[in-house]
Amino acid sequence: MTLSTTRSAVRAGVLTTALAALLCTTATAVSAASADESRSARPASVQAEVPAGVTAGVAVFDRQTGAFTEQLNTAAPFRSASVVKLLIALDVLWNRSPEALSAADRARIDTMLRGSDDTAASTFWSANGSGAIVDRMVTRLGLTDTARPPATHPGYWGYTALSARDTVKIYRHLLDSAPAATRDYLLGNLRQSTRCATDGYDQHFGIAGSFNRPWAVKQGWSGFSSGGCTAPTAKAAAAAGEPEGAAAPAPAGADAVDLSRPALHSTGVVGAGDRSIVAVFTLHPGGTSYGKAYTDIGRLTRSLNVPGASRPAGTxxxxxxxxxxxxxxxxxxxxxxxxxxxxxxxxxxxxxxxxQVSQPPYLNDWWAHLPQYGGYMTNIYLSSPENQVPGVPVC
Structure with a gap:
């Protein structure tokens, strides 16, 4: 959208402090995009680039070489949020084939993994022993940093402790040790991750936003009030409010898992043949918006050395x-x-x-194509100094 003939004069005379801040954000975003291109060939010894204020645990494992290409705080336990749904699903299918599931349980696993449905997870959690699910999977998979939720929050499956290196173990089991039917069924669901989760959060951050398919992801979030997409239904919101809604006060003890800061995690497999396993766990300062955390975990994930990954073109x-x-x-x-x-x-x-769209005092008739959404947004809401984004070609 090109401004009316008076736009440049309006910009010169009406530019506010808030808009100036947005322009700074644009410069940062464009420079980050340029840096992304050079990072794709980075040596494995370069560590992840963690945005200011973010606490992260990161592991990237190359299944072709059998070596890690990125390791940062890999043993640090984080509250898992919805990533624990991997363990819940594996527990349901331990010594049982997907074909043996009832239609109801199969539907629950499908929506739990694709749409990160909390009601489905809570149903399995209550029916299969709650924290005992975690205990069983720790023993079965040889996990070292994973633990059931604290005694103060036994029903909050999202407060299960989980580390980046244990998450790599979970995916390695699924890929290399689990029965083929279980592997194909669970990964098939993770490959069909929906952009909008059932609670109304946009869950295609991190891995899903940083790399082209093929990928399969299980994401997690906790402590945010709004996540874009559609408004959650009352049922979904109520379910989310139990295990993953407002964050709880952190329990005492130096080694306690942080239950208070907003958490955003991206885990999964990337590349042809599921070459790389990626686990990115992040905590953000209190009060961080979902959009800011979404952006920060995206920048962190794009900085990683992920063998076999293909990166989307654009700015x-x-x-x-x-x-x-x-x-x-x-x-x-x-x-x-x-x-x-x-x-x-x-x-x-x-x-x-x-x-042409109007957002007084501005007018703009340019629209940006967002390839990861397959649609357009008006440029008036892009943090750009001009109606056309510099350096972005015309469709």
Whole structure:
């Protein structure tokens, strides 16, 4: 969207402190995008680049060489959030084939892994012994840093302690030791991860946003109030409020797992033949928005040396505003595909003119194509100094 003829004058006279901050964000996003291109060939000895204020545990394991290419705080335990659903699903299928599941249980596993459904996880947690599920899987898989939720929160499966290196063990078991039917069924669900989880959170951050398919992911989040996509249903919100809603006060003890800071995790396999296993666990300062955490874990994941990974083309650009919609075409009358988490960074591969949009005092008729969504957003909500994003080609 090109501004009206008065736009440059308006920008010169009305530029606010908030907009100036947005322009700084754009410069950071564009420079980060440029840096991403050079990082794809980084030597394995270079560690992950962790954004300021973020606490991270990272492990990347190359199954082709049998070696780690990235290791950072790999033994540090984090509250698992929904990543524990991997253990819940494996426990259900231990000594049982997927074909032996009831239709109801199969549907629960499908939605638990694809849409990170909390109600399904809570059903299995209650029916199969709660914390005993974790105890069994620790023994079966030889996990060293994994532990059931603290005694103060026994029903909160999302407070299970889990580390990056134990997560690599879980995926290695699934890929190399589990029965083929179990492997294919569970990974098949992880490959069908939906952008919008059943609780209304956009879950295609980290691995899913940093690399082209093929990938299979299980993500986790805890301690955020809003996650973009559609508003959660009352049922989903109630389920999320038990294990993964408002964060709990941290228990006493130097080695206690942090239950208070917002958590965002991305785990899975990447590349042809599921070559690399990636585990990225992050904690963010209190009050961090979902869009900011989403952006930070994206930048961290893109900095990693992940053998076999293919990176999407385009430029990463910051956004502003809340409830920004991604649409099927370059008009506000076209269908809304989803909404963006407020303030999130997006990948733009090209831009084109469409309907003029007004956000006083600005007008803009340029629209950005977001390849990872397969749709368009108005450029008026991109943190760019001009109506057209510099360096991004025309569609």
């Amino acid at each position: 990463w650009v910051g956004t502003w505003g809340s409830g920004v919609r991604v649409r099927t075409q370059t008009t506000t009358a076209s269908g809304a595909m989803t909404t963006l988490p407020a303030g999130v960074e997006v990948l733009v591969d090209c831009q084109k003119r469409g309907q």
